[in-house]
Structures are given as C-alpha cells and as structure tokens.
Amino acid sequence: MTFTIIGSGNVATHLSLALSQNGHSILQVYSRNFNNAQTLANKVAATAIKSLAEINPIVETIILAVSDDAVKVVLKELSFIHSHNPIIIHTSGTLPITVLSAIAKNYGVLYPLQTFSKNVGINFLNVPLCVEANNEKTQQALLQIANSISNLVYTINSHQxxxxxxxxxxxxxxxxxxxxxxxxxxxxxxxxxxxxxxxxxxxxxxxxxxxxxxxxxxxxxxxxxxxxxxxxxxxxxxxxxxxxxxxxxxxxxxxxxxxxxx
Amino acid sequence: MTFTIIGSGNVATHLSLALSQNGHSILQVYSRNFNNAQTLANKVAATAIKSLAEINPIVETIILAVSDDAVKVVLKELSFIHSHNPIIIHTSGTLPITVLSAIAKNYGVLYPLQTFSKNVGINFLNVPLCVEANNEKTQQALLQIANSISNLVYTINSHQxxxxxxxxxxxxxxxxxxxxxxxxxxxxxxxxxxxxxxxxxxxxxxxxxxxxxxxxxxxxxxxxxxxxxxxxxxxxxxxxxxxxxxxxxxxxxxxxxxxxxx
Missing domain, CATH: 1.10.1040.20 (ProC-like, C-terminal domain)
Structure with missing residues (x-):
C-alpha cells in the first residue's frame, strides 16, 4: 500500500520504518520542519515535501502522526484532500475518530501503544496497535496494514x-x-x-x-x-x-x- | 555460618532461603506469629521459637528482618543478647546502623534492594545487597555473607x-x-x-x-x-x-x- 506521512517525530519515524520494512511504500513525508521531513524521508526512501498541497493525489493512505494540537491545524489545510479520496488515519490516543469525518469518506485510527524514543530501536512486531475505522471496508484495510507490521492488533473504540x-x-x-x-x-x-x-x-x-x-x-x-x-x-x-x-x-x-x- | 532469623515476612523468607541454599545454617526462626515462624522454619530446616529468650546462645549472627516499627520493639526484648556476643544485623533501608549500638559489640546492616513477594520466586544472585558495619572485622564478616548469596554487593553508609x-x-x-x-x-x-x-x-x-x-x-x-x-x-x-x-x-x-x- 502507498502512504504519505505527516509528522516526523517519534511515532512518525518508527511507524514509517515499520511500514517501509514490511513491503509498503512511503511516497512522501511532510513536517512543519522541512529538515526533519527530509531526515525521515531519507530513512524510508520517500520524498520530503514543503507543503501539504504537494501531496500526491494517487496516494492510498495518509497518516497524521503529529501532536493532537497539530492535528487540528493540519486538518484545516487538508480540506482539498476530499476529492482524492485516500484513507486518512490519525495515531492519537485521545482524539476521537470523528475529528476526521469532515475531511474524508474513509478514515480511521491506528494507535500504537508504545513509548518511542528517536534513538532507541524497537521491534515493531511487539507493539500493540489499536485500530478503529468509520466503516467496514476501511476497518479491513486498517487491520491489513496493522497485521502487516505487528503481531498485537486490537480493535477498540474511541472511548476505550x-x-x-x-x-x-x-x-x-x-x-x-x-x-x-x-x-x-x-x-x-x-x-x-x-x-x-x-x-x-x-x-x-x-x-x-x-x-x-x-x-x-x-x-x-x-x-x-x-x-x-x-x-x-x-x-x-x-x-x-x-x-x-x-x-x-x-x-x-x-x-x-x-x-x-x- | 549460623543464623537466627527474626521475622517471617517477604525479606525474612527470601533472605533465609538464599542463606540456606548457599551453605549457611538457619538455626532458629522467631516471629510474633508462631505459625508464620513455623512455616518459614520448615522451608529452611530450622526450629521455630516462641520467645526471643529461646535464642540459642551459640548462634553467630542474628538477622532482624522485620518492619522498622517492630525493630524497636524487638531490640528492647533482646537486651540480654549482649553477653552472647553474636553479630546483630538489621535489613532496613531507613534505620541507621546506630539503632543496634546499645545491644551488640558487632553489628551492621544487610539491606536487600529488591521487591519481594512471598509467592514470586527470585534469583537472589541478582539482588543488590547493601552492607554497612560498625567495625572492620564485622564488615568483613558481612561482606563474606553478602558475597556468598549475591553477585551485587555494595558498601554504603546509613545516609546513602x-x-x-x-x-x-x-x-x-x-x-x-x-x-x-x-x-x-x-x-x-x-x-x-x-x-x-x-x-x-x-x-x-x-x-x-x-x-x-x-x-x-x-x-x-x-x-x-x-x-x-x-x-x-x-x-x-x-x-x-x-x-x-x-x-x-x-x-x-x-x-x-x-x-x-x-
């Protein structure tokens, strides 16, 4: 599957590496700090982009791996994405799935329940991944992604x-x-x-x-x-x-x- | 070396087992609750005693592995022990070594820095043991005891x-x-x-x-x-x-x- 990653912090880095190492393609990385985007993009053979408007319209899945405060900001700038119809995923433990409802038809959450530090390696297969989706088709897609990178996949709702x-x-x-x-x-x-x-x-x-x-x-x-x-x-x-x-x-x-x- | 253990809680139990399994002899176990003393005594081939007055005068070392509150109570009842001249050890993290000064000529502390639960086994060789003694001869005796049951022995003072x-x-x-x-x-x-x-x-x-x-x-x-x-x-x-x-x-x-x- 193809991905654009928004964010360049600990979750963005470890998740991108896990996806990239398990047969998925990270097309692009965006971060407010372009140097950070470039650093992560280099690790996963992706292109760093300077603006969200540069998102490749063919990408299948966009992952927002940024702080909850930043999710709100990014979503405002992403309003154009609706016409491309990708799956939009956030990785927050706290934001309800519904924060994505205005921006996409198919959306969901992929919450990795682990502590990530940039310079501490981790075996992603042992990272519990909590999945939630807004419809059955997206749920299947998210479960497929989650199961491709982790052995510990759970389906839970926003309240849980x-x-x-x-x-x-x-x-x-x-x-x-x-x-x-x-x-x-x-x-x-x-x-x-x-x-x-x-x-x-x-x-x-x-x-x-x-x-x-x-x-x-x-x-x-x-x-x-x-x-x-x-x-x-x-x-x-x-x-x-x-x-x-x-x-x-x-x-x-x-x-x-x-x-x-x- | 020969020991009398005062106490039957988690520290008393794990410490007695480690001593007993490494060539030392537990002669007696005393606890306010005689049944608990009996249970521990059975595990380490010792005799449970009902009163501190029954302590065998030939014992080389007496270990007080009881709560800090109980140490004070026990010490009052142990005033007769001075004439037997055993080494007296407490296992408290907090009590200074000097609480033992009135009762013995040779005394010290053997503080195991670990969390013990009665029904959770532990490899005592990996339990850090902190040693303090009131004189050089006792320090050597305590280091010998500590090194016989643990690979992690430290000499620290009461303040530390x-x-x-x-x-x-x-x-x-x-x-x-x-x-x-x-x-x-x-x-x-x-x-x-x-x-x-x-x-x-x-x-x-x-x-x-x-x-x-x-x-x-x-x-x-x-x-x-x-x-x-x-x-x-x-x-x-x-x-x-x-x-x-x-x-x-x-x-x-x-x-x-x-x-x-x-």
Whole structure:
C-alpha cells in the first residue's frame, strides 16, 4: 500500500520504518520542519515535501502522526484532500475518530501503544496497535496494514482508546518520571542509578504474571509509619517530591489498610 | 555460618532461603506469629521459637528482618543478647546502623534492594545487597555473607541507604501502584491489562541503557495541552487519579518546557 506521512517525530519515524520494512511504500513525508521531513524521508526512501498541497493525489493512505494540537491545524489545510479520496488515519490516543469525518469518506485510527524514543530501536512486531475505522471496508484495510507490521492488533473504540492512553500515561510516562526522580535522589548521594536497575526490572517483570495490586510492596503497603515519616523528613528540601510521596503513600495506605502483612 | 532469623515476612523468607541454599545454617526462626515462624522454619530446616529468650546462645549472627516499627520493639526484648556476643544485623533501608549500638559489640546492616513477594520466586544472585558495619572485622564478616548469596554487593553508609530506599519507593512501590491505577482504568473500560505489558516492559528496558530523563515521552513531555485537558476531564469522577495526573504532568511540563520536541 502507498502512504504519505505527516509528522516526523517519534511515532512518525518508527511507524514509517515499520511500514517501509514490511513491503509498503512511503511516497512522501511532510513536517512543519522541512529538515526533519527530509531526515525521515531519507530513512524510508520517500520524498520530503514543503507543503501539504504537494501531496500526491494517487496516494492510498495518509497518516497524521503529529501532536493532537497539530492535528487540528493540519486538518484545516487538508480540506482539498476530499476529492482524492485516500484513507486518512490519525495515531492519537485521545482524539476521537470523528475529528476526521469532515475531511474524508474513509478514515480511521491506528494507535500504537508504545513509548518511542528517536534513538532507541524497537521491534515493531511487539507493539500493540489499536485500530478503529468509520466503516467496514476501511476497518479491513486498517487491520491489513496493522497485521502487516505487528503481531498485537486490537480493535477498540474511541472511548476505550482514551482510557487506554490515560492508563499508558500512568504506567509509562509517570513511571519513567519516577525513575528520573530516583536517579536524581541517587546522584545527590553519590550513588549510581545502576543499583536500582534490578529492582526496576523485577517490578516490571512481576506484573507480567500477577495483577499489580497483588504484588504491591513497600512502607505504605505495610503502613510502616516510622519509615514514611523518615522519608518525608528526608525530602523536606524537595517539596515537590515530598508532596508526591505523601499523596501516593496515603493512597496506598488507604487501599491496603484492612489487609494484614507481617 | 549460623543464623537466627527474626521475622517471617517477604525479606525474612527470601533472605533465609538464599542463606540456606548457599551453605549457611538457619538455626532458629522467631516471629510474633508462631505459625508464620513455623512455616518459614520448615522451608529452611530450622526450629521455630516462641520467645526471643529461646535464642540459642551459640548462634553467630542474628538477622532482624522485620518492619522498622517492630525493630524497636524487638531490640528492647533482646537486651540480654549482649553477653552472647553474636553479630546483630538489621535489613532496613531507613534505620541507621546506630539503632543496634546499645545491644551488640558487632553489628551492621544487610539491606536487600529488591521487591519481594512471598509467592514470586527470585534469583537472589541478582539482588543488590547493601552492607554497612560498625567495625572492620564485622564488615568483613558481612561482606563474606553478602558475597556468598549475591553477585551485587555494595558498601554504603546509613545516609546513602536512606536515600536509596526513598529512590526505591519511587522506582518500585509507586511505580507498581501506577500499574494498579492503569489496570483499574482498563477494567473500567472492558480492556485487558495484557495490552499494557509490552509498554511497561519497554519503559523498564529503556532505562537499562539510557538515563530516564533522556527517554521521557508523553503528553506532558510534549506540553500537549489538548491531550492533558482531555485526560483530566476524563478523570473527573476519580479525583485522586486526577490530582496525581495534574501534579505529575505539571512537574514534567516544567522540567522539559524549554526543550523542543517535534
């Protein structure tokens, strides 16, 4: 199938590479920043274009892999595309499928549930892809695309996708931020972040076969007040960390306080 | 070496098993709950005792693997032990080594930096062990014990250990709680937690070779206000989740707002 990619960020890059490596043709790449478009276009043997008006009318599928704010802007400039009749896809976790209804007859969503960093390689076959389409024919086309690049394809609706995205923010983005807090606390005490890596691994491994609420550990789970007070006191110079520590510990204490843990 | 274990929780259990499987002898196990002491004693061919007064005076090392609150209580009952002259060890991340100074001539800390759940097996060789002792001779004894059961042995002081424990709470306990929040959000929307597992794995994998602050992703990192507003609005019925979302997103936005991300 032929594609035009709008965007040059992490999702655009990894998705383009996966498509290109699995027999699809990326015809063109557009980005607000032409240099970024050129960089991505070079990786997938595509042409970088400077304006959306240059979109090749024969392209079968246009993928909008840009931030939600940018989707709105791009859609205004894409109003001419209706006559070409391509499938239009966005990759947002949060925008409903209906944001595309004014611009295309056949449209849908291809939401990759993964954290992409530009310089971190990934096996796209293990990236869950969530598909939604506005009609049966487009749904089949999207499933075909998704199954050609991933072994983990799900069909979910816009409401579910938004919940999934929020869950992903907690399980990935906020989790990574907490890794960064931990790293910062260790650096302040001349300790290496390497020390924590087995613990981080084990925490992620445990929930592969256990429900997270069944493997919660730590001072808040045990309601070990002495430890929590000592930690809060040690964080007094870092009120942001202290506030998070207090709030989350309170939540965990409340959740588990009627369980015994010896 | 011979040991008496005080405690029967997760740390006591996994540590006793590691010692027992590596040529050490657990003579006795004590726990406030005798049944729990018996269960652990059976696993490591030891004798469960009903009172601390029954501690065998020939034992070389006594390990206190109980909550910080309980350490204080146990130490009061252990005042007679001074005449036996064993090494006394606690396993707390937070208590300073000096809590043991009144009770023993030779004492120290063996802090396992890992999350233990009773029914989740673990390869103890990969558990980082943090050692501290009150004198050189005891330090050598503790290093010998630690190196006999783990390949990851560190010597750190009480101040560093407390910081490490706080870092571990963020990187493990709070992270697991966020996995539980994610699980809860998915259940509310008839989605399986399995969908998130590749993402959770990748988030933990990324930081094995990258500093966490260099691989942060998500709406807050991009300062994608539309997405954050949509998520906050979707969480309006769950004010606890909403507050955490707001606070952590604000922190991430502030941290990265001067970086461009396209």
């Amino acid at each position: 996708r938004k919940a999934l995205h929020i869950a992903a923010v907690f399980a990935c983005n906020f989790t990574n931020y907490f890794y960064a807090i931990a790293d910062n606390l260790l650096q302040q005490n001349q300790l290496s972040f390497d020390m924590l890596k087995p613990l981080i691994n084990e925490t992620a491994n445990k929930i592969q076969i256990n429900a997270p609420e069944n493997v919660q550990t730590g001072p808040a789970k045990r309601n070990d007040k002495k430890v929590m007070e000592a930690h809060l006191s040690a964080l007094s110079q870092q009120p942001n960390y202290q506030l998070l520590y207090r709030l989350i510990s309170d939540e965990i204490v409340t959740k588990y306080k009627n369980q015994t843990d010896c | 250990r407390k910081a490490l424990h706080i870092a571990a709470v963020f990187a493990c306990n709070f992270t697991n709680y966020f996995y539980a929040i994610a699980d809860n959000l998915l259940q509310q929307n008839q989605l399986s937690f399995d969908m998130l597992k590749p993402l959770i794995n990748e988030t933990a994998n990324k930081i094995q070779i990258n500093a966490p602050e260099n691989v942060q992703t998500g709406p807050a990192k991009r300062n994608d206000k539309k997405v954050m507003e949509a998520h906050l609005s979707a969480l309006s019925q769950q004010p606890n989740y909403q507050l955490l979302y707001r606070l952590i997103s604000d922190e991430i936005v502030t941290k990265y707002k001067n970086q461009t991300d396209c």
